[in-house]
Amino acid sequence: MNLTLREELKAKKQAYVQDEILATAAKLFADGGIRGVTIDDIASSLGYTKSVVYYYFKNKNQVLWEIFTKIHDAWWADMETLVDTDDAPDAMLASMIRKHALNVLDRAAWSAIYFRDQGELTDAQQKVITKRKREYDQLFKQVYQKGVEQGIFQDIPTTLVVNSIIGICNSTPAWYKSGGPLTPDRIADYYASLVLDGCRVPANS
Amino acid sequence: MNLTLREELKAKKQAYVQDEILATAAKLFADGGIRGVTIDDIASSLGYTKSVVYYYFKNKNQVLWEIFTKIHDAWWADMETLVDTDDAPDAMLASMIRKHALNVLDRAAWSAIYFRDQGELTDAQQKVITKRKREYDQLFKQVYQKGVEQGIFQDIPTTLVVNSIIGICNSTPAWYKSGGPLTPDRIADYYASLVLDGCRVPANS
DNA sequence: AGAAATTCTGACCCGCGCGTCAATGAATTC
DNA sequence: GAATTCATTGACGCGCGGGTCAGAATTTCT
Secondary structure: OOHHHHHHHHHHHHHHHHHHHHHHHHHHHHHHHOOOHHHHHHHHHHOOHHHHHHHHHHOOHHHHHHHHHHHHHHHHHHHHHHHHHOOHHHHHHHHHHHHHHHHHHHHHHHHHHHHOOOHHHHHHHHHHHHHHHHHHHHHHHHHHHHHOOOOOOOOOOHHHHHHHHHHHHHHHHHHHOOOOOOOOHHHHHHHHHHHHHHHEEOOOO | OOHHHHHHHHHHHHHHHHHHHHHHHHHHHHHHOOOOOHHHHHOOOOOOOHHHHHHOOOOOOHEEEEHHHHHHHHHHHHHHHHHHHOEEEOHHHHHHHHHHHHHHOHHHHHHHHHHHHHHHHHHHHHHHOOOOHEEEEEEHHHHHHHHHOOOOOOOOOHHHHHHHHHHHHHHHHHHOOOOOOOHHHHHHHHHHHHHHHHEEEEEEE
8 A cells, every 4th residue: 555655665775765865975986987997896985895886876887877977967057047047147257157167166077977977978968968068168158148248258159168167177186185174165165256257348448 | 139129129119109199098088088988999909909008018007107207207307407507486486387287278188197007007007197197296396486485476375376277277178279379389488477476575666 | 142130920828897686685575 | 583685795607808829922132
């Protein structure tokens, strides 16, 4: 009778273990490379057996794929809520940059994978991710374009601007060490101001 | 009698084939990942047999290592000659950014490997590369610091500035398609002006 | 031409990592 | 407490890629 209830509980448990596996997989993948990390590594790093991982995931590719979709979905949701405010383009772009930078640092391992290891996915999967990344970039581009039309941003190819933003933010995990004087917040602030100073139409002097 | 002459010729021939192998290896590595590309792939991509590659290189790691050292040496030489001029810090930084951006685009495959696949090297090799990268960054930092002292650059942590520069430039190959309206030169110019606008102390208004 | 060095070949070994499977142990349900 | 579902185990098959090796083909020197 509590059929559905039971399945619900089961699903919750499984989701928990899956998340656990994904988290350590991401950490290992990030600094061992996808192919450099075996399912055994992931499992034993959690005190499990390889088979356990295969009980919760179809194969290695699915583990990777979930990492991609989860991180993207989270970022996308964040960015969409930001775009929905009615701030001025410069303020909005600044908070988008800040948000993206913070997100990247917040889950550095996942980010590294997301931007570095797309090539390890299936061709079909790659297409999906490429499309989603384009949509994500599009959010930035629209805001920038709006700013150009309002005369507060220089008329630079949006591709260039947006890729610079993404490029700067994504490079952070490569050098950032927590514990230093540079907090994620300061870094994010700096990125935002760097880009905005470089884009804004100079006040007539 | 022409013993030394003969060895010289041999060396020259071998160097030629080695370069050939390195070039295609770099191309394949760049978009297949180091582990995703077999020695067979490299060889047959040149009409060779696997054994030929092993005749010219000790093992896969050596191929990779040569890619790292060659690209670094070239970049380092370029940057050192730039630093040796006595331009003002802002002009010098601008040309350094331009040069780096152009270098990255000029050998996109090599660059991608250099910045993405350091983890595939030996621990000892990684240390060497890390050190060399730091020295390279140091060239930028010194110029920036000089600019700060002369009051033409804002007093921002140099790490932040330099990593932004490197981050932007290195992200270019990820999206750049040759043949579009955006030439490498325009891109390099944009990067230079973006960073400089973001760093320069605003003229007193 | 014959010897010696150089380049190339193809078959082979070996370890490792993915993924499978039958079976066991642990919970839950009735 | 028997039955069913859920979770876990460990052994195994298998392909693939790195690297070796003995020797063949080719070039170079005398």
